Amino acid sequence: MLAFILRRLFQSLLVMLAVALIAFAMFRFVGDPVNQLVSLDTPQDQVAQIRKSLGLDDPFVVQFARYIYNAMRLEFGVSYQFRLPVVALLGERAPATLELAFMSAVFSLIVGIPMGVYTALRRDSWLAKLFQAVSLIGISLPTFLIGILLIYLFSVTLGLLPSFGRGEVVKIGDWWTTGLLTVSGWKALILPSITLGLFQMTLIMRLVRAEMLEVLRTDYIKFARARGLKTRAIHFGHALKNTLVPVITIAGLQLGSIIAFAIITETVFQWPGMGLLFLKAVQQVDIPIMAAYLILISFLFVSINLIVDLLYAAVDPRLRATVGSH
Amino acid sequence: MTAQTPPATPSTKPPSLWARFLDSDVLASFLRSKVTMVAALIVLVMFIGAAFSPWIAPTNPFDPASVFLADANIPPAWQDGGDPRFIFGTDDQGRDLYSAILYGLRVSLIVGGLGVALAATIGITLGLLAGYLGGRVDSLIMRIADVQLTFPAILIALLIDGVVRGVFTGANREDTALYVLVVSIGLSFWVQYARTIRGSTLVERNKDYVQAARLVGLPAPLIMLRHVLPNVIGPVLVILTINLALAVITEATLSFLGVGLPPTQPSLGTLISIGNRYLFSGDWWIVAFPGLTLAILVLAVNLLGDWLRDALNPRLR
Numbered sequence: 001m002l003a004f005i006l007r008r009l010f011q012s013l014l015v016m017l018a019v020a021l022i023a024f025a026m027f028r029f030v031g032d033p034v035n036q037l038v039s040l041d042t043p044q045d046q047v048a049q050i051r052k053s054l055g056l057d058d059p060f061v062v063q064f065a066r067y068i069y070n071a072m073r074l075e076f077g078v079s080y081q082f083r084l085p086v087v088a089l090l091g092e093r094a095p096a097t098l099e100l101a102f103m104s105a106v107f108s109l110i111v112g113i114p115m116g117v118y119t120a121l122r123r124d125s126w127l128a129k130l131f132q133a134v135s136l137i138g139i140s141l142p143t144f145l146i147g148i149l150l151i152y153l154f155s156v157t158l159g160l161l162p163s164f165g166r167g168e169v170v171k172i173g174d175w176w177t178t179g180l181l182t183v184s185g186w187k188a189l190i191l192p193s194i195t196l197g198l199f200q201m202t203l204i205m206r207l208v209r210a211e212m213l214e215v216l217r218t219d220y221i222k223f224a225r226a227r228g229l230k231t232r233a234i235h236f237g238h239a240l241k242n243t244l245v246p247v248i249t250i251a252g253l254q255l256g257s258i259i260a261f262a263i264i265t266e267t268v269f270q271w272p273g274m275g276l277l278f279l280k281a282v283q284q285v286d287i288p289i290m291a292a293y294l295i296l297i298s299f300l301f302v303s304i305n306l307i308v309d310l311l312y313a314a315v316d317p318r319l320r321a322t323v324g325s326h
Numbered sequence: 327m328t329a330q331t332p333p334a335t336p337s338t339k340p341p342s343l344w345a346r347f348l349d350s351d352v353l354a355s356f357l358r359s360k361v362t363m364v365a366a367l368i369v370l371v372m373f374i375g376a377a378f379s380p381w382i383a384p385t386n387p388f389d390p391a392s393v394f395l396a397d398a399n400i401p402p403a404w405q406d407g408g409d410p411r412f413i414f415g416t417d418d419q420g421r422d423l424y425s426a427i428l429y430g431l432r433v434s435l436i437v438g439g440l441g442v443a444l445a446a447t448i449g450i451t452l453g454l455l456a457g458y459l460g461g462r463v464d465s466l467i468m469r470i471a472d473v474q475l476t477f478p479a480i481l482i483a484l485l486i487d488g489v490v491r492g493v494f495t496g497a498n499r500e501d502t503a504l505y506v507l508v509v510s511i512g513l514s515f516w517v518q519y520a521r522t523i524r525g526s527t528l529v530e531r532n533k534d535y536v537q538a539a540r541l542v543g544l545p546a547p548l549i550m551l552r553h554v555l556p557n558v559i560g561p562v563l564v565i566l567t568i569n570l571a572l573a574v575i576t577e578a579t580l581s582f583l584g585v586g587l588p589p590t591q592p593s594l595g596t597l598i599s600i601g602n603r604y605l606f607s608g609d610w611w612i613v614a615f616p617g618l619t620l621a622i623l624v625l626a627v628n629l630l631g632d633w634l635r636d637a638l639n640p641r642l643r
Contacts (some may be wrong), residue, residue, distance in 0.1 A: 018473060119530065140628050142579055144583075145621060263484065282488035282585055299474050
């Protein structure tokens with residue numbers, strides 16, 4: 001087990017190192033960092049001096065090591081557009097994105113699981129067929145179209161919900177802001193959370209349905225029926241419980257993509273989060289922000305994958321041998 | 327279809343490709359599924375519309391001489407204030423939406439198609455190399471694939487887009503936008519091909535015919551291309567179809583986000599992004615028709631892909 005953990009940790013470290021190399025290469029070679037700091041009429045020797053003081057004349061390996069060292073201290077340089085430290089910009093916007101991601105994950109689980117259970121138990125009812133059709137559309141419709149559709153329905157036509165921004169936010173502590181304490185904050189969260197969570201919801205629904213159908217065929221369910229247990233107890237106590245392990249795994253793994261897809265949702269709803277910042281950075285070729293975002297997101301993905309793998313190995317002894325071997 | 331089937335004479339000549347197609351399970355399963363036939367028809371119509379858009383479209387929406395600002399924001403023809411010249415209405419520049427959608431569909435499908443083709447080329451090449459050569463090459467390529475697979479394609483496409491833009495700061499963005507998109511899509515979707523091809527190549531390379539080719543002394547690239555490739559290419563067809571839908575979505579998303587195609591050569595995504603600005607003034611048609619076209623196209627291609635996967639899967643027959 002220890003060998004497996006160490007091996008997995010080493011792999012994750014390697015991935016992060018590769019990502020850091022890409023981020024560093026972007027930072028160093030896409031556009032000249034010095035050009036962003038000096039104006040056209042800065043004397044050449046002064047440019048050379050700045051270059052030297054930034055350490056851009058050092059060997060590649062030294063520069064890369066310094067970049068990693070700085071990244072570990074969360075120093076990602078200064079944004080070209082805003083002339084502010086990247087970490088401050090990202091930190092300021094992180095709460096908005098995390099809150100949105102959390103709410104959409106909650107939405108996808110709360111709605112997706114019951115829909116999946118229903119479509120598995122009442123396979124031939126018209127409602128189950130409707131759910132299946134909706135899930136096919138949910139997978140085919142691009143996220144931004146769903147957002148536009150929701151805005152048109154609930155903001156433009158019905159005027160019920162706001163179409164942009166976070167509403168009123170409350171500051172907690174030094175840097176966390178939340179929209180969960182005000183009515184307008186909640187209202188502003190509804191449409192973006194649904195937009196972002198819809199794809200995951202259909203995914204979870206299909207997964208729960210497939211797993212439930214599988215489990216309902218097993219012997220222990222037949223045995224439970226033979227024992228004369230109530231249908232409700234069989235369905236929810238025995239069957240659903242056993243489908244939840246893969247569902248939670250997938251939901252956990254999807255958390256990373258939720259945050260990545262937040263870029264689209266945040267653009268549609270002008271949600272002041274990290275995704276919107278990243279998109280602006282791509283449009284303006286603001287490399288420090290792009291590099292920092294890449295590293296942060298990768299760290300998130302790698303950590304989630306690592307945790308899921310370790311949890312799996314802890315729960316299921318059979319996996320230790322197979323997962324560890326390749 | 328029985329009428330068209332050639333008599334099963336025990337001739338030594340193998341039946342022609344067309345006859346084999348008419349007699350195949352794939353065609354039979356196609357004729358059995360109404361949904362698939364409708365989807366295929368929709369895809370066909372859209373492809374034809376895209377291919378011949380300069381001749382089908384009533385006006386050229388990007389020729390300044392045929393566009394008049396006085397025609398801006400006219401609702402669809404069947405609504406009050408509609409104009410029979412513009413079936414789906416006009417956008418903010420006075421362009422005919424129906425024509426703009428046809429041209430946009432063309433751009434979307436070109437970018438999606440080229441992107442998928444690039445992804446398949448990269449993926450098949452790397453998959454063949456990894457599977458046939460094995461060893462270090464294999465583990466390097468597959469490690470890269472593993473890492474890339476953890477990240478959503480859209481994020482990778484965005485990053486590549488940003489980097490390419492930073493590298494070619496001097497170039498005119500409108501000229502390069504299409505190629506940037508194709509490269510972004512190509513580099514974000516290759517993994518699936520590489521994995522599939524590698525898997526089947528691993529099986530094929532130990533078979534007798536490959537060993538024989540090796541004994542004869544054929545060079546490795548020739549064995550890979552001429553002998554292994556034809557035997558492993560089958561499953562790629564399904565991935566190609568499903569990826570086309572994904573690529574079209576990715577292109578539309580990037581264009582919607584403002585890092586794709588510029589308004590001067592709009593794809594469906596650009597049209598939706600333009601229309602989105604007029605949502606609040608009540609001009610719903612500018613966003614609705616391009617959006618609907620995109621949704622129907624993606625849904626139809628997905629349905630075709632699903633059917634193809636089942637039809638080509640021998641276990642489900």
